Amino acid sequence: MKLNFIRSIFLSMIMILTSCDTSFESNTRLLVKGKVVDSDGNPVENAEISTYTYRGTGFFIYPAPTGSTEYLLGKNVSDANGDFSVISLYDNSSDFSIEIKANEDYSEYIYRTSTYDYTPDDYLINLQEVTLNNLAQATISISRTSGEGNTISYSLNYFYPTCIEVYDEGVLNSAETFCNYPSYINNTLDDNLPDTAHTLNVTQGSEISFTYSINNEPEITEILIVDVSNYQFNFNY
Amino acid sequence: MCLIINLILTISMFRISLCFLFLTVNIQAQNINLSESITDNDTIVGYTNQRSMTYSFNLLHPGITNSSAIGSASEDKLGFNIGAQIFLYKHFYLGAYTGTLYLDVKDKALVGNYERSTVTHSYLQLGYEFPISQKIRLDLNFVPWGDSRYKNILELSNNAKQIDRASITMFGAGFSYSFSKSLDVFVSYSYRSDESRIQTASQIQGDFNTINYNTLGIGIRFFGGKKDLFTEFKSYF
Structure with missing residues (x-):
């Protein structure tokens, strides 16, 4: 009798503790x-x-x-x-x-x-008030017009528009929060891949920093201001 | 911990219902033995149309009202009820019932993201039957205590769920018609109020406090015995 009781309790606990159901509060x-x-x-x-x-x-x-x-x-x-x-x-x-x-x-x-x-x-x-940034699509095209043997190394630095705020018990955790966090693309074009294009989703009005070096010459930086919803930038080297 | 307490409460309620049914079956068996020696016209208990107990099964149209967020969001389906009554003194009776209702959620924005509620309920009922004639009875009843469990299913295709609990109070009335010496057909109306235990923001708490129903039922009832419980016990002394 006592053994059956203990067995029943044990089986009940197993059923409670293990479940294939997902149950919310x-x-x-x-x-x-x-x-x-x-x-x-x-x-x-x-x-x-x-x-x-x-x-x-x-x-x-x-x-x-x-x-x-x-x-x-x-x-x-x-x-x-x-x-x-x-x-x-x-x-x-x-x-x-x-x-x-x-x-x-x-x-x-x-x-x-x-x-x-x-x-x-x-x-x-x-x-309270949540701001969704107006997005723009920026297309950066880079093409080689100077012939074979010429190379370009470049980077595109921009801000990723998604905002993720992390809260701990209702208090903003600044260390883990990132809104408009910096992103970048580094690349080199040569005879194997002389042309390319990147399409970036960025906040309209934001800046893209385009830094490049042609044939290992000193780096040059251009600031691109994405002022329209479909921004197009073409660069030839 | 809540899961364990709920499980214990559910098992307790189920055991109470089983005990009640067992009690009514026992009394019915004793009454059948006693009634072998009496006829329909006997006045052994001093009045006619006396019964000892009934067992009922009925279909329910829940009739959930728009007075709550759950009522406004839901479309009710047919449900069912089973139960037993034992006549305590003359036509005063105590009943125990259990059953299930089904609600389809049409507006998830009002209640949260789930598709369907399966509402199981158990309650004790106090009532009085007025024998209008040999075949027709008017029944007035009141449910002082009951428990309902809303199992909210997020998607019908998976096992994700959430549970809401509520306490039931209910007033009702019905008519029954006796087809034979042991079978009634009855129709009923009840106003049911589920006081929910849902906790939410004070701004919307009022929308979740009470879930009301105007419930219509139709069913059959088996009955037996010719003495109430009080008379039954009195006969032992």
Whole structure:
């Protein structure tokens, strides 16, 4: 009798601790609110605001380890004034995020935090005003017109427009946050590959630093200002 | 920890329901033995139309109202209920019921990202039956305590879910018609109020506090026995 009881308890504990189901926080809804504007401060309508958590799946010991499976917990769009509110399920996760995307004319914003041991005050995350930068597509074409044997080494330095803000218990973690973080391309063109082109998504109005050296001559730097949505720059060497 | 407590509560409720059913079956068996020596016109308990217990099965149209976020977001489907009543004194009865309702989520922006809720409920009911004639009865009842569990399924194709819990109170009325000595057909109406345990931002808390239903039911009821529980016990002394 006693053995059966212990066996029942043991089996029950195994069933509780192991599960193929993914279960999110019971009896909880999170409210995410804010306003989406563009670089000029104008409201962005129909921006899509989504909350996600990332979980492991399959046979695991509770709580699940951080995995790569993404679960959408809530979604809504901004209104004509750019205002939004998202009612979302909630998850105690080390990788919880809020993503804001508009159309291809705007950059993306990502709010990332750990909710593993943290629940926002009043079950509310107020993002206040979120700026999505107006995007431009910059095409940089480099062609050789000087004949065989000539080479060019160059670099393109620009700022990647996506903004990822990391928060620890509601406080911005500046060390892990990167908005408009620097990116670069280094390359050399020679007889094997004399011509090339790069298409970059950058913030409209931003600068691209183009530094080059032809046939190992001293470097020259040109600043390209991306002032239109479809920016084209052609360079011949 | 909550998972374990919920499991214990669910098992406890299930055991209470089983005990109740076992009790009614026992009393029914005893009544059948006693009633072998009496006829329909006997006045052994001083009034007619007395029953000992009933077992019912009915289909439900939940009739969820728009008074809550969950009600506004959901489209209800047919559900079902099974239960048993034991007559405590004359036509006063105590019932125990369990059943399931189904809700399809049409507007996820109001409640979070899930597609369907399976709402299982268990409750105890107090009521009184008015025998209008030999075949027709009016039933008035009240549910002082009950428990409901909203299993919210994120996608029908995976096992991701979230649980909301609520306490039930309910008022109801119904008519039944006796087709034979042991079978009723009945229709019922009940106003059900689920006080949810959902916690969310104070700004939207009011939308999640109470989920109301105007529930219509139709079903069959098997009944037996000719003495109430009080009379049954009195006969032992």
